[in-house]
Structure formats: structure tokens, C-alpha cells
Amino acid sequence: xxxxxxxxxxxxxxxxxxxxxxxxxxxxxxxxxxxxxxxxxxxxxxxxxxxxxxxxxxxxxxxxxxxxxxxxxxxxxxxxxxxxxxxxxxxxxxxxxxxxxxxxxxxxxxxxxxxxxxxxxxxxxxxxxxxxxxxxxxxxxxxxxxxxxxxxxxxxxxxxxxxxxxxxxxxxxxxxxxxxxxxxxxxxxxxxxxxxxxxxxxxxxxxxxxxxxxxxxxxxxxxx
Amino acid sequence: xxxxxxxxxxxxxxxxxxxxxxxxxxxxxxxxxxxxxxxxxxxxxxxxxxxxxxxxxxxxxxxxxxxxxxxxxxxxxxxxxxxxxxxxxxxxxxxxxxxxxxxxxxxxxxxxxxxxxxxxxxxxxxxxxxxxxxxxxxxxxxxxxxxxxxxxxxxxxxxxxxxxxxxxxxxxxxxxxxxxxxxxxxxxxxxxxxxxxxxxxxxxxxxxxxxxxxxxxxxxxxxxxxxxxxxxxxxxxxxxxxx
Ligand code: B12
Numbered sequence: 001x002x003x004x005x006x007x008x009x010x011x012x013x014x015x016x017x018x019x020x021x022x023x024x025x026x027x028x029x030x031x032x033x034x035x036x037x038x039x040x041x042x043x044x045x046x047x048x049x050x051x052x053x054x055x056x057x058x059x060x061x062x063x064x065x066x067x068x069x070x071x072x073x074x075x076x077x078x079x080x081x082x083x084x085x086x087x088x089x090x091x092x093x094x095x096x097x098x099x100x101x102x103x104x105x106x107x108x109x110x111x112x113x114x115x116x117x118x119x120x121x122x123x124x125x126x127x128x129x130x131x132x133x134x135x136x137x138x139x140x141x142x143x144x145x146x147x148x149x150x151x152x153x154x155x156x157x158x159x160x161x162x163x164x165x166x167x168x169x170x171x172x173x174x175x176x177x178x179x180x181x182x183x184x185x186x187x188x189x190x191x192x193x194x195x196x197x198x199x200x201x202x203x204x205x206x207x208x209x210x211x212x213x214x215x216x217x218x219x220x221x222x223x224x
Numbered sequence: 225x226x227x228x229x230x231x232x233x234x235x236x237x238x239x240x241x242x243x244x245x246x247x248x249x250x251x252x253x254x255x256x257x258x259x260x261x262x263x264x265x266x267x268x269x270x271x272x273x274x275x276x277x278x279x280x281x282x283x284x285x286x287x288x289x290x291x292x293x294x295x296x297x298x299x300x301x302x303x304x305x306x307x308x309x310x311x312x313x314x315x316x317x318x319x320x321x322x323x324x325x326x327x328x329x330x331x332x333x334x335x336x337x338x339x340x341x342x343x344x345x346x347x348x349x350x351x352x353x354x355x356x357x358x359x360x361x362x363x364x365x366x367x368x369x370x371x372x373x374x375x376x377x378x379x380x381x382x383x384x385x386x387x388x389x390x391x392x393x394x395x396x397x398x399x400x401x402x403x404x405x406x407x408x409x410x411x412x413x414x415x416x417x418x419x420x421x422x423x424x425x426x427x428x429x430x431x432x433x434x435x436x437x438x439x440x441x442x443x444x445x446x447x448x449x450x451x452x453x454x455x456x457x458x459x460x461x462x463x464x465x466x467x
Contacts, residue, residue: 022264023262023263023264024262025263069255072254072255072256072261073254073255073352074254074261074262074265074349074352074353075262077348077349077352078262078264078349080348081348081349112417112418112419112421113419113421114421114423114425115425116340116343117352117355120343120348124348163391163397163419163420163421164391164396164397165397165398165419165420165421166419166421169419
């Protein structure tokens with residue numbers, strides 16, 4: 001049983017999607033995340049173990065290696081693809097409530113800013129850590145953030161911006177959300193953002209990379 | 225002394241081929257410098273590059289401000305009544321200038337639409353590669369334009385500084401509003417939003433100092449304070465780039 005979970009974890013880390021996928025070349029012809037997740041469940045491995053002992057561990061290692069600049073965006077995208085292939089088999093268990101997300105993060109690029117990719121990457125890594133991600137897209141107004149928070153009680157909010165001029169809209173967004181929901185935690189990120197800026201605008205956390213966001217979510221935003 | 229037609233505004237449509245972007249350059253942009261990119265990524269880049277050239281409207285251009293209009297100030301430049309606050313790092317590179325060329329470059333809107341479509345359809349990888357190539361195109365179009373500026377001012381025996389962009393080295397991004405005020409509306413198809421975001425996204429703006437006594441200073445990355453930037457190059461990498 002441990003063996004199959006280890007293989008599944010490896011598939012996520014290496015971005016091996018399914019048996020047909022030629023990537024990575026040294027795993028050609030081998031079963032991928034798709035087949036192994038299905039097999040593990042059929043063997044009677046608990047869905048929770050498939051998720052937390054294989055997939056999440058795999059994605060976490062990817063996040064750490066990305067932060068250390070050992071791997072780059074395309075490698076993360078391949079890992080996320082493998083993870084998604086495995087998640088298909090876990091979907092029914094989320095539906096039946098047998099599996100639960102660790103929580104929900106509502107994420108978006110702030111008003112006046114159209115940059116999307118950095119935020120998408122963060123979303124993928126966070127999703128791979130067992131959180132549900134609600135992506136509001138780009139150019140998101142404070143009102144739209146607030147509405148999403150109303151719809152997802154107890155969620156965490158993630159804000160992204162790529163220019164110093166749009167970064168200032170993070171402040172209005174944080175104020176807008178916290179005036180109605182003081183307990184909601186807000187994480188911010190993007191190229192020009194700094195720790196100092198996060199403190200100044202009353203955000204709860206800044207991270208330069210996706211993994212830092214995951215660590216904050218897992219340690220500071222889960223119940224108990 | 226030469227008389228200046230004022231203002232001198234010139235624009236171009238360079239072809240993708242002229243920008244000489246190949247797979248190695250794209251791989252480097254993605255971060256793969258010490259290790260090669262995975263084979264699947266290299267294959268995809270090879271597939272994408274010919275397609276890219278069909279979805280481009282590369283434009284770039286410059287406007288040379290009348291020299292009487294431009295002087296050095298404490299914090300940068302004074303262009304008529306308009307104070308351009310480049311900050312001390314860039315100002316130190318502009319010493320002795322006669323005037324500046326205000327420039328822009330863009331990869332055009334089609335490429336980013338394609339990238340967004342690919343991602344919306346679930347192909348994040350291809351969408352990301354197209355996006356990354358778009359950034360390189362905007363950058364290379366500016367580099368290509370530098371050569372045109374050089375040719376343009378050569379008859380006056382003028383030299384040029386490096387190019388500098390608002391948003392770098394303490395020069396506020398908002399100063400783009402001032403630079404755009406010197407350019408014709410929607411110059412090269414680029415517009416600037418109130419939050420100083422250029423649309424299309426894959427666009428660049430900036431200035432180049434001109435005059436008989438200016439010099440190309442240290443190369444850009446060495447004066448930039450973004451030490452952790454994944455696109456940062458050292459001097460030898462930069463020299464190879466210039467080929
Ligand atoms: C490539 C690039 C370009 C490309 C295209 C950019 C694009 N977005 O498409 C081109 C060459 C066109 C360009 C143009 C300009 N650029 Co530029 N560019 C960059 C560069 C080198 C990389 C950006 C990138 O693609 N990163 C890759 C993505 C995946 O990373 P990311 O979006 O940052 O996201 C990561 C993290 O930030 C984080 N993250 C992001 N969001 C969130 C959210 C949360 C909650 C968390 C936790 C984390 C997180 O996780 C992501 C994954 O690791 C950066 C410098 C840098 N190293 O970041 C400058 C940078 C973004 N550019 C900058 C500037 C100033 C400009 C220009 C204004 C210059 C000019 N005057 O022309 C223009 C603006 C263009 C426009 N449309 O208005 C500045 C912006 C800062 C500022 N001063 O406002 C930067 C930071 C460089 C600098 N000077 O420090 N640029």
C-alpha cells in the first residue's frame with residue numbers, strides 16, 4: 001500500500017500524467033498519476049490517504065523545489081497536470097463529503113491590474129495542497145472580493161498585483177473586506193509587493209512564492 | 225548647427241524574424257540556464273515559434289524631444305514644464321545629454337489573446353509559453369528600436385545612453401503618464417490606463433538619452449535593485465546576448 005502511494009507521489013513530482021504521456025522520458029510506458037490514483041482506491045486505500053499521503057506531499061515537494069529555483073514554472077505546470085489527473089478520481093469523495101478541503105481561498109488580481117499568470121500559478125500550488133480555490137480573475141473590485149467572502153464564510157483571501165500603481169488597490173481591498181469581516185485573513189503577493197507593504201496595509205501575510213502561501217494557510221488558517 | 229524638425233516621431237513594424245528569437249532564448253527566459261528545459265517543453269517551443277509569427281503586430285517607435293525643451297534637473301529631467309523624476313540612479317547615467325528619445329514597443333494584442341484563450345481552454349503550459357515569448361518580443365523590439373534610434377541620430381554624430389524605463393530603479397511607473405503626453409495618441413497601438421498599465425500588456429516604454437557626449441553606461445541589470453529577479457543576467461551573459 002505504501003508503495004503505490006510513493007509511486008503516486010513520484011508521478012506528481014515528476015509530472016507523469018498517465019500511461020500514454022511521453023513525459024518524463026525515463027518513465028515512458030509506466031503508469032501515471034491517473035492510473036495509480038484509480039488503482040490505489042480500488043485496492044482500498046482510503047481517499048484521504050491518497051490525497052494527503054501521496055498527492056499533497058508530491059505537490060509540496062514541487063512547491064519547495066520551485067521556491068529554491070531548482071525547477072521552473074513549466075515543471076510546476078506539469079506537476080499540477082498530473083495532480084489534476086489523479087484528483088478526477090477523488091472528486092466523487094469530495095461530493096459525498098467523505099473528503100473535505102482544508103478550507104477555501106478566494107483569490108484575484110486587484111482592480112486596475114490585468115496580470116493573470118502569477119496568480120494562476122499560486123492557485124494551482126494552493127489547490128495541490130488540499131485547499132479549495134475560488135479564482136475571481138483579474139481587475140477584481142473590492143466589492144467583488146467582498147461579495148465572494150460573503151458567499152464563502154470563513155474563507156481566506158489572496159490578492160495579487162504586478163505594478164506598484166495597482167498594488168495600492170490592495171490597501172483599499174483589505175480595508176473593504178476587513179471593515180465587514182475583521183477576522184478574515186488576507187495574503188498578498190506579486191512582483192513589487194514586500195513584507196513591509198503587507199504590514200503597512202494591514203494584510204496578514206506576504207509571500208514571494210506560492211509555497212509560502214501554502215505554509216501560512218496550513219499553519220495559520222486551519223481550524224484548531 | 226542642424227535644425228530640428230519638431231517633434232520627430234518615427235515608428236516601425238519590425239518582423240518577428242528581425243528580432244531573432246530562438247528556442248534557446250525562450251528556454252533561458254523560462255529559467256533554464258544551468259539545466260536544459262525538459263524535452264517536452266523544447267518541443268512545444270519549436271511548435272509554437274512558427275505560429276507566433278502569424279499572431280503578431282510588433283510595433284515600436286520613438287519621439288525625439290526638441291533639445292531646447294530638455295534639461296537635467298535634480299531628480300532627473302525637466303522637459304518644458306514637466307518634471308520627469310527618474311531618480312538618482314538613472315539620472316547619473318543621463319549626464320551630458322542634449323535631449324531624449326521617448327520610446328515604446330509592443331508585441332501587439334493578438335499574442336496575449338491567444339495565450340489567454342489557450343489557458344481558458346485548459347492548456348496552461350502552451351498559454352504560459354506563448355506569454356513568455358510575448359514578453360521577450362516586447363523586450364527585443366525595444367532593443368531593435370535602439371539600433372534605429374542610433375541610425376537616426378548618427379548624421380548628427382550623437383551617441384546614446386542605454387534605455388531606461390519607468391518602474392525601474394526608483395523611477396515611478398506613474399511617470400509613464402508624462403512620457404505618453406509627448407507621444408501621439410495610441411502611438412504604436414498602445415494605450416495607458418489611469419493605473420499606468422499599458423495595453424497591450426506585452427509593451428514597454430522608456431527613454432534613451434542622446435547627445436554628442438553621452439555614453440552607454442553599465443548594462444541594465446547591473447544598476448537594477450531587483451537582485452533576485454529570475455531574468456537577471458551577469459555581464460558575460462549579457463555580452464553573449466548581444467552577439
Ligand atoms: C517579464 C516582465 C515584463 C514583460 C511582460 C510582463 C507581463 N506581466 O506579462 C514586459 C517586458 C512586457 C514588461 C513590461 C513592463 N514591466 Co515588467 N517585468 C517582467 C519581469 C522580469 C517578470 C514578470 C513575470 O512574468 N513573472 C513571472 C510570473 C509567473 O511571476 P509573478 O507574476 O511575479 O508571480 C509570482 C510571484 O510574484 C507570486 N505571486 C503573484 N501573485 C501572488 C499572490 C499571492 C497571494 C501570493 C502569495 C503570491 C503571488 O507567485 C508567483 C509565482 O511564483 C518582472 C520582474 C520580476 N522578476 O518579477 C518585471 C516587472 C514586473 N516589470 C516592471 C515594470 C516597471 C514594467 C513596465 C512598467 C516597464 C515600462 N515602463 O515599460 C512595463 C509594464 C507593462 C505594461 N503592460 O504596463 C516592474 C513592476 C514593479 C513596478 N515598479 O511597478 C517589475 C517588478 C520589475 C522591477 N522593476 O522591479 N515586464
